[in-house]
Amino acid sequence: MVWPTPVDQLNFHGAGFQIIEIQKNIRLRNNSDYKIFPISRINAAAALILRGRLCASAGGKPRLFCCRYQVGGSAMSISLSQVAVPTFVQLLNSLTNLLDKAATHATAKQIDPAVLVNYRLAPDMFPLAQQIQIATNQAKGAIARLAGVEVPSYADTETTFDELKARIARTLDFVNAFTDDQIDGTEEREIVLKREDKELRLTGQNYLLHLVFPHFYFHVATTYAILRHAGVDLGKRDFLGQIPGVTL
Template sequence: MALTMYDASVTVFMHNLKQLSHLLDKGAAHAEATGIDPATLIQAKLAEDMRPLSFQIQSASDASKLAVVRLSGVAAPSFADTESTFDELRARLANTRAYLETVPREAFQGSEERVVTMKAGAVDLEFTGQSYLLHFALPNFFFHVTTAYDILRHNGVPIGKRDFLGRA
């Protein structure tokens, strides 16, 4: 069976959002075990000019939702970006996964050639669906997932590659 746009998007997002929730579980457990204020981890950054962990979680959620909307045409819920606790961030990921579960495979038929246009600042970008997924949506999603992992790891949370990758 050939790889479909659904398989290359929704299944990848679902798996990695689950792993991101697992990383948050580890972060919350670490905060509790060490007496660190959970808000310290949630607002942690790798560099002063970067966004905090909460933003990385919100952005991974948004990146997956927007990619699926652009490829399938199935509307996604809007989230307010107000999460400030581990529980709220995990709920955001669960709600994102719940949306992704509602999008049928059939909605992706022909999406590899569908024109995807978007704004990046003052610039209009145009892609085919396949180019958008492979060269923008997935790299953007993984940027935020990886940055969230790095923030947690940098702040002493005992996580490793297996926590990031999970099981297929």
């Protein structure tokens, strides 16, 4: 990672801590005490200012309890709506593009489209249609649960490219229907998922970042892999789709 400013230009406010190491973490030292915490997304075009406050622990020893990164004078923060909605929109649109290319390939090679819709990478893996069904289920389920509304139910009966594309479009409409205020502030909301005779309980943030996203990416990537393995002319840019604000 390239840091935006030299070490001696990084300012820490609080109790005489000095920065002694920058790698994947910043390490702060005050006499024999030190604190370590990770550095995340840094705007390389702006100066990094690390701010913290200290309070006394039970033993009277100072401890860092609040830190944040500032760029250009404003705190760097990102909300669940900024994380969730653009991610789902980008890759759901990518899925539509993948299906368009698959349809073109099937026509050019005189392949029955049903062959590709039912194609799978291994005998015990789900076929392409089910990969897309699960990916869309993850997207609509996440937005609904974070917003505190009922998850829409789909029939899972798609058997053609057009039907799968219609499912994706329906999911995009649902994802885009919510305001930021309906999703933001739900980081600590308890999400309860029923799994047969068990219940899985997660905070909204952990649910999105550590359960939904891995599932969603897996099934989108597997859709890409199925079509690529079947001979469809695809590349990584087709998987990435349109990155917001970026021209590839």
